[in-house]
Amino acid sequence: MLIQERLAGGVLRLTLNRPQQRNALTSDLAGALREAAAGARSDPSIRALIVTGAGAAFCAGADLGALTAGAETPAQRRALLSDYYRAFLDLRDLPVPTIAAVNGPAIGAGLNLALSCDLRVLAGDARLAAPFLRLGIHPGGGCSWLLTRIAGTSAARELLLLGQPVSAQRAFDLGLANRVVAGPELAAVALEWATSIAALPRPVVVDLKRTLSLAEAGASFEATLACESAAQAESMASRDAAEGWAAFRERREPRFEDR
Numbered sequence: 001m002l003i004q005e006r007l008a009g010g011v012l013r014l015t016l017n018r019p020q021q022r023n024a025l026t027s028d029l030a031g032a033l034r035e036a037a038a039g040a041r042s043d044p045s046i047r048a049l050i051v052t053g054a055g056a057a058f059c060a061g062a063d064l065g066a067l068t069a070g071a072e073t074p075a076q077r078r079a080l081l082s083d084y085y086r087a088f089l090d091l092r093d094l095p096v097p098t099i100a101a102v103n104g105p106a107i108g109a110g111l112n113l114a115l116s117c118d119l120r121v122l123a124g125d126a127r128l129a130a131p132f133l134r135l136g137i138h139p140g141g142g143c144s145w146l147l148t149r150i151a152g153t154s155a156a157r158e159l160l161l162l163g164q165p166v167s168a169q170r171a172f173d174l175g176l177a178n179r180v181v182a183g184p185e186l187a188a189v190a191l192e193w194a195t196s197i198a199a200l201p202r203p204v205v206v207d208l209k210r211t212l213s214l215a216e217a218g219a220s221f222e223a224t225l226a227c228e229s230a231a232q233a234e235s236m237a238s239r240d241a242a243e244g245w246a247a248f249r250e251r252r253e254p255r256f257e258d259r
Contacts, residue, residue, distance in 0.1 A: 115176070126180075
């Protein structure tokens with residue numbers, strides 16, 4: 001259901017493994033994602049994380065009917081859905097960077113999953129869509145917030161009101177993708193990014209994610225500056241900073257030790 005691979009350099013790759021169902025996100029699979037995120041959060045050896053899908057799809061959405069089966073009132077459905085949404089929130093809140101390697105369609109909940117990651121690299125034939133309204137339901141899983149924050153109000157309204165799939169290139173143009181590559185190159189590019197990030201000083205990377213999250217949440221310029229100055233001052237006194245400057249002067253790759 002969810003394949004976890006620990007790769008060299010502290011990279012963890014999670015693969016949604018329901019290819020016959022186009023990796024539809026069930027409550028069990030969402031629970032497996034939450035457990036994997038919890039494990040990554042508590043493991044200091046994990047330095048970057050990749051999420052991708054097996055087969056031709058990244059994630060074709062969720063069966064909301066099955067997820068809320070047995071719930072008879074809106075309050076009961078809300079409770080079930082709130083627990084389900086934690087899969088996106090837990091991934092988004094990880095202290096280390098996350099990369100979505102979108103190998104095919106990312107629809108509804110699949111789009112939410114991709115948008116919950118810090119970086120997104122898309123295969124050229126990938127498609128993104130948020131067809132909630134076409135199904136007669138309100139968007140969920142943070143989709144309206146994520147689309148608005150990442151691509152802006154106009155793009156969010158386009159994707160949510162029209163509900164039509166957008167191509168990988170269109171997603172890139174809207175700022176929903178950081179890069180579009182040929183399908184056969186996708187895994188290698190995602191791993192290259194993750195490996196590059198994993199080679200950086202983990203404490204500084206964690207602080208950067210915290211600062212970016214603060215700014216994204218609407219913190220003032222002054223508050224963000226205060227966060228930056230505190231983190232930068234601390235990092236400047238580290239052995240890794242000394243190593244970084246030495247490597248720069250000596251024109252070599254730095255060897256960081258997280259100290």
